[in-house]
Amino acid sequence: xxxxxxxIESAQDHYPWVLLIVFLLTFTKSCALVSLxxxxxxxxxxxxxxxxASLGHFLLMWSSASLGAIGGFWLSWRLGIRYRHRLTHxxxxxxxxxxxxxxxxxxxxxxxxxxxxxxxPLRATLPFVSGASSLPLWSFQLANVSSGLLWPLxxxxxxxxxxxxGEKLCLSKRFRKSAICSRIRISTLSLxxx
Numbered sequence: 578x579x580x581x582x583x584x585i586e587s588a589q590d591h592y593p594w595v596l597l598i599v600f601l602l603t604f605t606k607s608c609a610l611v612s613l614x615x616x617x618x619x620x621x622x623x624x625x626x627x628x629x630a631s632l633g634h635f636l637l638m639w640s641s642a643s644l645g646a647i648g649g650f651w652l653s654w655r656l657g658i659r660y661r662h663r664l665t666h667x668x669x670x671x672x673x674x675x676x677x678x679x680x681x682x683x684x685x686x687x688x689x690x691x692x693x694x695x696x697x698p699l700r701a702t703l704p705f706v707s708g709a710s711s712l713p714l715w716s717f718q719l720a721n722v723s724s725g726l727l728w729p730l731x732x733x734x735x736x737x738x739x740x741x742x743g744e745k746l747c748l749s750k751r752f753r754k755s756a757i758c759s760r761i762r763i764s765t766l767s768l769x770x771x
Contacts, residue, residue: 592634599624599638600645603729607649607694609656609705621732635733642729646694650704650721657708664709682710687720694724695731 602621605611621642657664682689690707693699707717 592637595624596637596641600641603642603645604649604652607646607653607700607704607725609653609702611701621729639729639733642733643726646728647721647725650690650694650725651718653704654708654712654717654721657705658711659708661709661711664706682707682712686712687716690717690720691724694728 599621602624606621624638690703690712693703704717704721
């Protein structure tokens with residue numbers, strides 16, 4: 578546990594690097610097909626413990642994570658538009674599935690994009706397919722930005738709430754290490770819900 582505590586203290590000294598890592602994690606976690614190979618959700622939950630140092634740190638990390646999430650979905654949508662004519666050559670996406678996805682987006686519109694952010698298998702492919710299905714930019718961005726602001730907030734909130742509770746309970750500095758450990762435990766326990 579002392580190794581984890583020293584890593585957290587070191588990361589708080591190099592906070593701009595942590596923000597870059599958070600941006601890259603959420604960006605790759607939101608990119609088409611790449612997100613299946615990147616274990617970003619658990620990393621974001623654990624990195625949330627760094628954000629819990631203060632409200633300013635939390636807002637910076639939330640901004641960084643939101644920008645990465647919004648950018649990753651937007652890039653996936655653009656790639657879907659660019660390579661829509663080549664999609665029928667992919668094994669997993671036949672012409673029939675593409676036609677069904679177009680009907681799906683016509684029926685549900687931006688709600689499909691909004692909820693795909695919270696479901697890992699859909700997060701990896703739905704923005705890509707929505708671009709290939711010619712979902713309009715304004716409709717896509719409405720769902721992208723709103724879900725891109727909410728998703729990181731839900732991932733980082735457990736660590737912030739643990740920090741607030743821990744700070745109220747810790748009256749002296751000797752309990753600081755146990756408060757950090759409790760933040761890590763709460764962050765890892767919340768993995769079951771995301």
